[in-house]
Amino acid sequence: MGILSTSRMKSPWLLHFDCGSCNGCDIEILAALTPLYDIERFGIVNMGNPKHADVLLVTGPANHRNYRVLRNLYQQMRDPKGVIVVGTCGCTGGVFHNCPNVLGGIDKVIPVDVYVPGCAARPEAIIDAVVLALGKLKAYGK
């Protein structure tokens, strides 16, 4: 494994976007940042800037109101990048399924790499998902 892919594995910077969730999953994402889970151990840092981020964490279903924002954020992220959907409502629409303002899962708007089901998803599952997404970053350019 080259030094570049090692570095990619060891330094995934996250961007967190709330696409209209109930905030349940967002609280779980923030829980992963607390000293109890301390994701900085793995070099994971929560960034506020799509241009710096490697992994996009999305919660909530895609809807007519903000799918353009979601697509814009995705396009601003530089390659290699991965997308993780956290929570059932982001995977398929979940409890918001068939609402008139809801498009459905996040994958209706942007390509998704990892799905984390659960309402709400647990912090352990979220950390696992980031590790899975790293596989994609590692394989980039090969």
Place this chain on the structure above:
Amino acid sequence: MSTGWLIGSAVIAVIVAPLIGGLLRGIDRKLTAHMQGRIGPPIMQPFYDVIKLFGKERCVAGKAQLVFGYAYLTLIVTAVVFFALRQDLLVVLFILFLGCIFLAIGALSVKSPYSQLGGHRELLQFLAYEPILLLAVVPIALKLQSFRIATIFESGQPLLPHLWLSFIALLIVLAIVMRKSPFDISSSEHAHQELVRGLVTEYAGPYLALIEIAHWYEMVLLLSILGLFWVVGSLWWLSIIIALGSWFIILIVDNISARLTWSWMLRFTWVAGISLIGSNILFINLGWM
């Protein structure tokens, strides 16, 4: 000291400074994590981050910004070279200032509101520490009748017992240059999202890595200036301990204080810095120090 030896030390400084800077950042993140009851990333984390950034897709908001970013790095490296060649301290500082100004102009050259605000705040920070850093070398010149770094090495007696007031003023400058609380106004070394780190919002991938490396150079240069206060005699190794000790004090202050507003920062640095250095100059003239 022979010219060949000096040139050799300059080459070594350019190669070693970023390594020391990166290592210090890694230890900083580890120590900070421990102070907050976390485990923290591995010590090598800053190097992983930078290497990863070099491997990311390139993207710039404008060519001008790129030029300013490279100018920042080049000028900081030049300042380090001049320091290693034991040139005039004033020349080193003015080259450093010029580099920092280019960083702010780089941020201001993009229309993004975050970048604009970040650049503006960087200029305010600059306004706060630049006069202090410049004034702090005046007592050195008063003591040794010269601004040259070589004179400090030849003087044969440590500066700290005479200039400890200016040294304290330089600690404030160090906190600002290291972007630590309570002075992390324009950007933070940590993953805080102060205005989404306005200063570097528009730098991405390899260019962000260059800015980070320039920051390491900058930090090491300032620590070396602090080390100058005890660099001669048989106890020359105290300079390293003084530099690392100051660095550690800044870490502790970072972890126990909240961020100030910019007007507070300006008032604090100017009042504390100028009165410390002013009394130092007065005492030297009175022959007390």
